[in-house]
Amino acid sequence: MDKTSEDVRLNSLTEKLRLRLDGDQLTNCMRCGFCLPACPTFAETGIEAESPRGRIALMKAVKDGIMAPDVAFEEQMNHCLGCRACEPACPADVKYGQLIEQARDAIEDHTKTHRGWVKLVRHTAFQTIFPNQKRVRWMGKGLRFYQTSGMRTLARKTGAMKMFPKHMREMEEILPDVAVQGVVEQIGILHPAKGEKIATVALFRGCLMDVLFADTNIHTVDLLTEAGFEVVIPEQQNCCGAMHAHSGEIEGARSLARSNISIFKAAGVDYIVSNAGGCGALLLEYDHLLHEDEQWKDDAMWFAERVIDVSDLLVRMGRLLVFSEREENQCVRITYQDSCHLRNVMRSSDAPRRLMRQVTGVEFVEMKEAERCCGSAGTYTLTQPVMSGQILDHKMEHVRATDAQYLLTSNPGCLLQMMHGINQHGLNGQMKAVHIVDFLHERMCGQDE
Secondary structure (H helix, E strand, O other): OOHHHHHHHHHHHHHHHHHHOOHHHHHHOOOOOOOHHHOHHHHHHOOHHHOHHHHHHHHHHHHOOOOOOOHHHHHHHHHOOOOOOHHHHOOOOOOHHHHHHHHHHHHHOOOOOOOHHHHHHHHHHHHHHOOOHHHHHHHHHHHHHHHHOOHHHHHHHOOHHHHOOHHHHHHHHHOOOOOOOOHHHHHOOEEOOOOOOOEEEEEEOOOHHHHHOHHHHHHHHHHHHHOOEEEEOOOOOOOOOHHHHHOOOHHHHHHHHHHHHHHHHHHOOOEEEEOOHHHHHHHHOHHHHOOOOOOOHHHHHHHHHOEEEHHHHHHHOOOOOOEOOOOOOOOEEEEEOOOHHHHHOOOOOHHHHHHHHOOOOEEEOOOOOOOOOOOOOOOHHHHOHHHHHHHHHHHHHHHHHHOOOEEEEOOHHHHHHHHHHHHHOOOOOOOEEEEHHHHHHHHEOOOOO
């Protein structure tokens, strides 16, 4: 790109950033530094620009015309995990998550940092697959065929996997067996409460969640009905849009939000239940996502007010679940890795722990820095594999120190990352990563051995 073209690009990006970035939120940052110890990338590097305060300073400098949004600026915005651990730590209540999404949205239209394969993957994922639930299901069937036809074995034995980057090969090793059918296809749409009904809730089944962890969705329904909730699963629901929003594809996220709002409002439910922290956090913020849309903002608020994580709903409103011991004459040691978005956006960290402590024959061990991001962060493992790997390595030091047999979490991305960490650190056979819903379901009285 010649100098004239680059100047045009930078001027256009600068103007879009000035329009997109919320000046009030930028000004609200007091530069106090409370966010620094909460930030995983700052903890890894100690570099001011790798902190929320530093990134906000960069955004403000661009908005004020002090600096140009060059490639280094783009890289810093993309280096953020988006874990939002800075938000609970901020005394000024700066909405950092909104700022980073605004910056990435502007950058995405003008970026020159994406490699060719990244552009192809982004277009395929954000424009073609995830907006269409049927295509998500077909992608799942393709993965299932790869896993069961012998292609996976052949690819590994012949060394064909070496054509892919190391981090992609490592993730392929721990990919769970894909479900041919999702939760609706397996158990249907409507599920009555057991005993007197407390409320009617809708399950948000997710896209990848319903492909890689369909059993978890089924188990979620079982827990909810056992606790007294009638469950409906709107069949036409689609991807929540979280990956779009976090990757600078804001308009795509808004389109998906409008579709989901329409479908769930027609269901007339009391609550909308999520079992994936990353999905739940964006669902909870549909009101912000569409706050400038006069046609949809009221319905978006209706939707956001009803979003709740499954653990929170069970603890706050459900009938007490009864659990039984599974391992004979042995107390099982478990630990928990927080989902960043569940903890920092949905502000739920106590409910999962209360549920775990209710299980008979279980010793819960609090992990050091369980609240710190594991390095998954949606597509971060693919786009920033070096930083993601560093964060995971330090996380696994704390995981190992718990001496737990089960490592539980509440988000599919975190779960895959924890499976990856267990595999990479030689803990297979000693420890198993499990979604908290699956762990509770296995030990709920009345379930098959």
